[in-house]
Amino acid sequence: MAIKFLFNGNSSHVISAHDRGLQFGDGLFETIAIKNEFLLCWDEHIKRLQLGCSRLKIPMPSEETLTKEARSLISNVERGVLKLIVTRGEGGRGYALPLNAETTRLMSLYPWPEYSFGNPDNGIKVRLCNYRYGHNPALAGIKHLNRLEQVMARSEWSDTTIAEGIILDYEKNVIEGTMSNLFYIKNNTLYTPELFACGINGIIRQKVITLAAELNLEVRIDKISLQRLMDADEAFMCNSIIGIWPITLLGEKSLEIGEKTIRMKILLQKYSFISESQ
Amino acid sequence: MAIKFLFNGNSSHVISAHDRGLQFGDGLFETIAIKNEFLLCWDEHIKRLQLGCSRLKIPMPSEETLTKEARSLISNVERGVLKLIVTRGEGGRGYALPLNAETTRLMSLYPWPEYSFGNPDNGIKVRLCNYRYGHNPALAGIKHLNRLEQVMARSEWSDTTIAEGIILDYEKNVIEGTMSNLFYIKNNTLYTPELFACGINGIIRQKVITLAAELNLEVRIDKISLQRLMDADEAFMCNSIIGIWPITLLGEKSLEIGEKTIRMKILLQKYSFISESQ
Numbered sequence: 001m002a003i004k005f006l007f008n009g010n011s012s013h014v015i016s017a018h019d020r021g022l023q024f025g026d027g028l029f030e031t032i033a034i035k036n037e038f039l040l041c042w043d044e045h046i047k048r049l050q051l052g053c054s055r056l057k058i059p060m061p062s063e064e065t066l067t068k069e070a071r072s073l074i075s076n077v078e079r080g081v082l083k084l085i086v087t088r089g090e091g092g093r094g095y096a097l098p099l100n101a102e103t104t105r106l107m108s109l110y111p112w113p114e115y116s117f118g119n120p121d122n123g124i125k126v127r128l129c130n131y132r133y134g135h136n137p138a139l140a141g142i143k144h145l146n147r148l149e150q151v152m153a154r155s156e157w158s159d160t161t162i163a164e165g166i167i168l169d170y171e172k173n174v175i176e177g178t179m180s181n182l183f184y185i186k187n188n189t190l191y192t193p194e195l196f197a198c199g200i201n202g203i204i205r206q207k208v209i210t211l212a213a214e215l216n217l218e219v220r221i222d223k224i225s226l227q228r229l230m231d232a233d234e235a236f237m238c239n240s241i242i243g244i245w246p247i248t249l250l251g252e253k254s255l256e257i258g259e260k261t262i263r264m265k266i267l268l269q270k271y272s273f274i275s276e277s278q
Numbered sequence: 279m280a281i282k283f284l285f286n287g288n289s290s291h292v293i294s295a296h297d298r299g300l301q302f303g304d305g306l307f308e309t310i311a312i313k314n315e316f317l318l319c320w321d322e323h324i325k326r327l328q329l330g331c332s333r334l335k336i337p338m339p340s341e342e343t344l345t346k347e348a349r350s351l352i353s354n355v356e357r358g359v360l361k362l363i364v365t366r367g368e369g370g371r372g373y374a375l376p377l378n379a380e381t382t383r384l385m386s387l388y389p390w391p392e393y394s395f396g397n398p399d400n401g402i403k404v405r406l407c408n409y410r411y412g413h414n415p416a417l418a419g420i421k422h423l424n425r426l427e428q429v430m431a432r433s434e435w436s437d438t439t440i441a442e443g444i445i446l447d448y449e450k451n452v453i454e455g456t457m458s459n460l461f462y463i464k465n466n467t468l469y470t471p472e473l474f475a476c477g478i479n480g481i482i483r484q485k486v487i488t489l490a491a492e493l494n495l496e497v498r499i500d501k502i503s504l505q506r507l508m509d510a511d512e513a514f515m516c517n518s519i520i521g522i523w524p525i526t527l528l529g530e531k532s533l534e535i536g537e538k539t540i541r542m543k544i545l546l547q548k549y550s551f552i553s554e555s556q
Contacts, residue, residue: 001370002295002371007295014292014295015293015300016292017283017285017291017292017293022293022299022300022384024303024425024426025423025426026425056430083371085300092388093280094432095428095431096436097432097433106295108295108371131416132416134412134413134476135413136413136427138410144426145301146425147301147424149414149416151304152416152417154372154375155375
């Protein structure tokens with residue numbers, strides 16, 4: 001559970017029951033790693049939030065206000081997680097966009113997560129979920145608050161040795177993990193699923209794609225079948241909190257932690273990703 | 279905005295920011311018409327809520343508690359709307375189902391809505407939305423809290439003379455209105471879209487299908503193209519609050535209020551739909 005909350009700048013752990021975030025999931029969120037009082041990849045998170053606000057026609061809160069509030073919440077925090085929720089604000093019973101609604105900003109500070117399955121640097125076990133994503137091009141890519149699909153997929157297992165589950169769409173394309181993006185390497189090419197119809201375009205996913213050139217890896221963003229994934233040389237999951245988790249068990253298939261995955265992990269850590277705007 | 283709230287049985291208009299209803303849209307809702315201190319179609323709403331809870335693996339709150347709380351909120355209410363939200367309760371940052379979470383019950387009492395476009399008994403104008411539904415068979419039919427698609431479709435118009443918008447899926451099948459189900463009549467058959475991939479199976483939709491036999495109408499639940507809809511003799515929208523609204527303008531096409539629509543409307547009103555459990 002969160003340690004501290006800021007609701008529209010005030011310390012509060014409750015929100016109005018009229019908020020459209022609750023009523024319809026009418027909002028967006030970002031999950032940001034905190035390291036030594038810095039918000040990692042802050043500019044990138046703000047940029048994705050802006051894109052999401054634009055897609056959902058939600059007025060974007062001022063970046064200055066968000067930065068000020070986030071910094072006030074994380075002062076003296078060495079390691080932690082900031083979850084930022086932005087909703088369309090309060091409204092009535094209907095779906096129509098409310099007139100003069102004030103966008104809600106909810107920031108929650110969480111402790112750094114501990115994992116039940118040991119040190120993920122030694123590789124993680126990943127299962128294949130039965131749940132299939134629907135297709136929704138208009139909402140794909142952005143990190144909106146309609147997350148029942150992830151909840152359903154994550155509800156399939158309680159084995160604490162399994163770190164993550166991979167979700168396919170209903171056309172059987174591999175898409176992502178329940179809380180992370182997926183990459184695999186075959187020969188000298190880095191592959192990751194295209195996210196036009198579903199999935200979230202993660203900040204670390206974007207970083208990994210950009211950094212691939214430094215490792216002389218070609219990048220292919222593509223429709224990916226389970227068969228192609230299972231034929232991978234190396235594979236890893238990534239997100240803003242976990243960084244890179246090498247996969248050593250993918251369904252029934254064992255994988256080695258590959259040299260390219262390790263080099264990408266080191267490269268990602270080398271860049272501190274502390275944005276200038278802080 | 280709501281007049282009164284009951285949060286887990288207590289008068290409160292705020293909810294915890296930890297609630298998974300806000301965090302992920304992890305819950306369900308029902309919208310119930312109140313008439314002379316009765317909750318119309320209460321048993322049917324409870325039944326759909328049970329189905330939704332079962333699909334989402336949310337423990338269903340006790341029906342007795344829900345009935346008691348709902349009745350306490352609507353005492354002395356001649357005409358109004360009760361919105362009942364059930365969520366998985368409070369949880370942490372992750373998608374995994376929380377252990378020992380207590381299901382949240384939020385009831386809100388709203389005034390009976392007033393409409394900007396005159397008396398809907400005289401027929402309504404309906405537009406065709408540009409927004410296309412995604413396909414999501416695992417979540418189709420139930421009334422869950424992930425409602426960004428309806429919000430996006432409803433955001434397309436602000437012309438107050440337009441009562442409703444019809445949404446197609448991305449394969450161009452006609453599905454429903456933003457807040458209502460759709461029926462049309464051609465010759466002696468009543469048609470309504472199948473809802474296997476998207477859409478909400480409305481309580482009044484179910485009633486209309488059942489009552490069709492009394493009007494000697496054959497019922498066809500089918501994939502419906504825009505062309506077929508446009509070729510209708512009569513058409514109407516329905517939900518628990520509006521009952522039946524005859525359509526007199528469907529996109530660019532004018533329609534007469536048909537005799538079968540009027541007879542269905544009268545038939546629906548004849549049954550008071552006051553469930554025995556009250």
